[in-house]
Amino acid sequence: MSEVVRAPALQGRTPVAVAVGVLIERDAAGREGRFLLTSRPQGKVYAGHWEFPGGKLEAGESVEEALRRELHEELGIDIDVAAVQRWKEEMFDYPHALVRLHFCKVFAWRGEFEMREAQQMAWQTLPVQVRPVLPGTIPVLEWFAQERGHAGPTHID
Ligand SMILES: Nc1nc2c([nH]c(=O)n2[C@H]2C[C@H](O)[C@@H](COP(=O)(O)OP(=O)(O)OP(=O)(O)O)O2)c(=O)[nH]1
Numbered sequence: 001m002s003e004v005v006r007a008p009a010l011q012g013r014t015p016v017a018v019a020v021g022v023l024i025e026r027d028a029a030g031r032e033g034r035f036l037l038t039s040r041p042q043g044k045v046y047a048g049h050w051e052f053p054g055g056k057l058e059a060g061e062s063v064e065e066a067l068r069r070e071l072h073e074e075l076g077i078d079i080d081v082a083a084v085q086r087w088k089e090e091m092f093d094y095p096h097a098l099v100r101l102h103f104c105k106v107f108a109w110r111g112e113f114e115m116r117e118a119q120q121m122a123w124q125t126l127p128v129q130v131r132p133v134l135p136g137t138i139p140v141l142e143w144f145a146q147e148r149g150h151a152g153p154t155h156i157d
Contacts, residue, residue, distance in 0.1 A: 015091055015100040019066040020054035021079075022087065022140060023106045025123070034123040035144070037130060037137075038074070041117040045096050049134040050122070052103070063102040071106075075121070076114030083108055088143060092136045101136055128155040 023036040037050045055070040057063065064081040071077050085105040092099050113121060122130045126144055133141070133155045141154035 051134040
């Protein structure tokens with residue numbers, strides 16, 4: 001994926017805004033544990049690559065509203081917009097699009113997981129065992145490594 005640029009020269013292009021949900025399990029003491037990855041469905045770019053669930057904002061939507069809609073559409077779960085915690089933003093220049101990823105932490109959801117786009121899901125810790133991971137997902141794994149004091153690889157190439 002050498003053509004993917006993490007810090008692009010923008011050249012006047014407007015990035016596509018994407019809301020990304022980092023669903024994290026917490027223990028009784030509030031310590032963060034496993035996080036959810038899903039595979040990109042067939043028919044999409046990077047089909048089969050693992051990522052955090054989410055998708056593009058529609059007109060007039062906030063990041064939180066888009067995330068609520070996407071998680072419902074893709075996974076069948078419901079979240080409260082007010083409980084979404086903005087975490088980080090990252091821009092990626094893919095061959096198919098320039099995207100601005102709005103990564104949000106989500107700790108609470110309702111409903112049973114249902115893979116509505118025939119994707120797969122996997123609860124993971126570092127190092128991530130599923131592969132291949134989408135390039136735009138790797139920074140998140142690095143942020144987790146920093147937060148958690150994890151040394152060594154974050155995923156398998
Ligand atoms: N969902 C998600 N998208 C990511 C991540 N990292 C990353 O670079 N992306 C990129 C891939 C895509 O170019 C874009 C998300 O677009 P998408 O095609 O999944 O969005 P969508 O569900 O709205 O798709 P569609 O309606 O256009 O079919 O963001 C990530 O961790 N999660």
